[in-house]
Amino acid sequence: MYSPDAMLETQQKQKQQNDLSNVVLTILQEQFIKYNWEINISQPLHIVYKKPDNDYIFFEWNQQNTNNIFVSVPIINCNYQYVTHFKDYFLACEYIKNRLYDYENMHKGSII
Numbered sequence: 001m002y003s004p005d006a007m008l009e010t011q012q013k014q015k016q017q018n019d020l021s022n023v024v025l026t027i028l029q030e031q032f033i034k035y036n037w038e039i040n041i042s043q044p045l046h047i048v049y050k051k052p053d054n055d056y057i058f059f060e061w062n063q064q065n066t067n068n069i070f071v072s073v074p075i076i077n078c079n080y081q082y083v084t085h086f087k088d089y090f091l092a093c094e095y096i097k098n099r100l101y102d103y104e105n106m107h108k109g110s111i112i
Contacts, residue, residue, distance in 0.1 A: 024089045028061065031097050035104050059096055073099040076106050 025047060032039070032049045037059075041048035045063035056079040060072035069092045072081045086092035 024093045025061070027093055028096055031100055032059070035100065037100075059100060061092065061096065071096055074103060076103060 028047070028049075029039075036052070037049040038052050039047070040050045040058065041060075047061045048058050049060075050058035057074045058072070058081075059074070060070070060081075062070040062072070064070065067087045069086045069089065070083060071086060071092050072083045073096065074080075075082055084095070086095065
């Protein structure tokens with residue numbers, strides 16, 4: 001059985017993790033808005049952004065727990081996704097931001 005101190009500590013850790021997750025997802029939201037993507041699924045631990053004109057082009061953040069964040073990104077010029085996972089919020093966030101940047105610039109013809 002858990003002591004009240006252990007339960008309080010667990011609750012505090014969960015709140016810190018939720019706060020951190022919210023910060024990361026806010027950063028991602030700013031990037032997707034910048035490139036005119038729309039949110040398709042918006043749940044606390046599951047977010048999907050898609051292109052308004054194509055349901056097959058989407059980025060997904062699906063957080064199973066604090067050490068298991070699944071990320072899905074579109075593969076350019078096909079209807080498939082690349083899926084990977086991270087154990088760190090910021091690494092997952094940076095990965096999505098970089099793939100979004102690559103995707104947008106590839107379609108603008110600026111990546112060689």
